Amino acid sequence: MVKQERAARTRHALIQAAAAVFAxxxxxxxxxxxxxxxxGVSNGALHFHFAxxxxxxxAVTAEAARTVRCITDRAQEGQAHxxxxxxxxxxxxxxxxxxxxxxxxxxxxxxxxxxRRESSLRTQWQHWVEDSFRRAExxxxxxxGVSWADGARVVVAAxxxxxxxxxxxxxxxxxxxxxxxxxxxLPRLAGRAGLEALVCAGSPxxxxxxxxxxxxxxxxxxxxxxxxxxxxxxxxx
Amino acid sequence: MVKQERAARTRHALIQAAAAVFAxxxxxxxxxxxxxxxxGVSNGALHFHFAxxxxxxxAVTAEAARTVRCITDRAQEGQAHxxxxxxxxxxxxxxxxxxxxxxxxxxxxxxxxxxRRESSLRTQWQHWVEDSFRRAExxxxxxxGVSWADGARVVVAAxxxxxxxxxxxxxxxxxxxxxxxxxxxLPRLAGRAGLEALVCAGSPxxxxxxxxxxxxxxxxxxxxxxxxxxxxxxxxx
Numbered sequence: 001m002v003k004q005e006r007a008a009r010t011r012h013a014l015i016q017a018a019a020a021v022f023a024x025x026x027x028x029x030x031x032x033x034x035x036x037x038x039x040g041v042s043n044g045a046l047h048f049h050f051a052x053x054x055x056x057x058x059a060v061t062a063e064a065a066r067t068v069r070c071i072t073d074r075a076q077e078g079q080a081h082x083x084x085x086x087x088x089x090x091x092x093x094x095x096x097x098x099x100x101x102x103x104x105x106x107x108x109x110x111x112x113x114x115x116r117r118e119s120s121l122r123t124q125w126q127h128w129v130e131d132s133f134r135r136a137e138x139x140x141x142x143x144x145g146v147s148w149a150d151g152a153r154v155v156v157a158a159x160x161x162x163x164x165x166x167x168x169x170x171x172x173x174x175x176x177x178x179x180x181x182x183x184x185x186l187p188r189l190a191g192r193a194g195l196e197a198l199v200c201a202g203s204p205x206x207x208x209x210x211x212x213x214x215x216x217x218x219x220x221x222x223x224x225x226x227x228x229x230x231x232x233x234x235x236x237x
Numbered sequence: 238m239v240k241q242e243r244a245a246r247t248r249h250a251l252i253q254a255a256a257a258v259f260a261x262x263x264x265x266x267x268x269x270x271x272x273x274x275x276x277g278v279s280n281g282a283l284h285f286h287f288a289x290x291x292x293x294x295x296a297v298t299a300e301a302a303r304t305v306r307c308i309t310d311r312a313q314e315g316q317a318h319x320x321x322x323x324x325x326x327x328x329x330x331x332x333x334x335x336x337x338x339x340x341x342x343x344x345x346x347x348x349x350x351x352x353r354r355e356s357s358l359r360t361q362w363q364h365w366v367e368d369s370f371r372r373a374e375x376x377x378x379x380x381x382g383v384s385w386a387d388g389a390r391v392v393v394a395a396x397x398x399x400x401x402x403x404x405x406x407x408x409x410x411x412x413x414x415x416x417x418x419x420x421x422x423l424p425r426l427a428g429r430a431g432l433e434a435l436v437c438a439g440s441p442x443x444x445x446x447x448x449x450x451x452x453x454x455x456x457x458x459x460x461x462x463x464x465x466x467x468x469x470x471x472x473x474x
Binding site: 029 | 264388394395401402409414420421424425
């Protein structure tokens with residue numbers, strides 16, 4: 001293994017270990033020696049890569065932010081309907097929060113009183129949801145009487161709630177749970193004309209071979225489409 | 238001052254000081270000497286009342302749970318419509334989260350990985366919302382096609398989101414912000430027959446002299462009804 005590759009692997013292992021220790025012990029009690037031991041590297045190697053525990057927290061947050069960006073970019077790929085983008089991104093975000101320790105730790109670090117103002121992770125998600133709702137309003141896809149700001153507020157709050165409640169009870173993050181959220185919300189948020197085309201359980205897999213741009217973000221329903229048939233929205237009341 | 242009264246005051250001051258220090262420093266870094274200094278009592282007095290920092294956290298959580306119970310009891314007093322009870326309780330909960338340091342600390346302690354399973358504060362709120370939605374379904378007040386479980390899930394998630402996001406940006410907790418949440422949700426959750434009677438901004442003050450049962454929970458719009466006229470729900474789409 002060349003030197004650079006080994007350094008990158010060590011850095012990756014340290015970020016994973018830090019996220020796991022922050023999640024189990026909390027950020028403040030987490031010790032650097034526990035993190036280096038968990039990563040299987042020496043204290044010296046940890047200090048070579050990260051000057052402090054705060055630097056490790058920054059790296060965890062940056063990695064989580066990159067994942068959120070991948071999720072939102074991927075949701076927009078080839079998807080014209082902005083509300084469906086938000087539905088798809090929400091499914092992907094919750095699914096990843098259930099099994100990606102770095103993403104989970106990134107959001108939990110963002111909630112700490114001491115780091116709340118520094119971290120942009122929640123803001124990044126909020127801005128993307130707001131931009132999507134602005135596009136939906138611009139294209140006339142929102143229900144009459146619902147502004148982009150009011151629609152986005154409900155979705156940002158509900159997804160923050162799912163994220164936090166999912167930290168204690170992972171069933172909040174399941175695909176059926178997120179689907180039922182959208183079954184309640186979409187008939188209120190989407191205009192009648194476009195509602196029938198929206199899929200609360202997330203977009204079905206695209207035709208042809210699976211996309212390979214983001215192999216780390218393999219979509220469960222794309223990998224095993226037969227396991228979970230898409231649930232259509234119920235008609236508006 | 239008699240001895241018992243003095244002891245109760247010291248205990249109260251210690252719980253307030255602990256909540257403030259937990260909120261500012263985080264639970265783990267918070268030191269008992271900082272808490273006793275902030276409460277204006279000796280370390281000995283602190284240890285007389287609380288054997289450990291965990292005992293203080295338990296007391297903060299119990300006090301927060303009592304406040305949540307007062308809020309939900311009060312919302313149900315004389316209010317026949319279960320969905321209006323939930324609207325009113327949500328306004329009161331968010332308003333109190335903005336200025337009651339013990340309630341805020343109670344919810345933040347409940348979110349800590351180490352205490353997540355012990356604390357019943359979020360569960361207490363969730364169960365009350367679920368019971369209210371069950372009553373609404375039983376009385377035929379929910380919109381056709383919306384189950385009590387799905388309605389409650391959205392409200393529990395959205396209120397958890399408001400609580401967490403409000404920790405970083407207090408504008409989430411304002412009455413207009415919570416009102417706009419209900420302007421989106423109620424036309425989807427409530428049956429058409431009862432929708433017109435529901436007030437997204439919270440119930441108007443009852444006739445006659447203001448109730449005195451829970452003076453600590455004075456409702457801003459009851460105290461100054463002229464400042465914020467109730468905003469009616471928009472008609473369903």
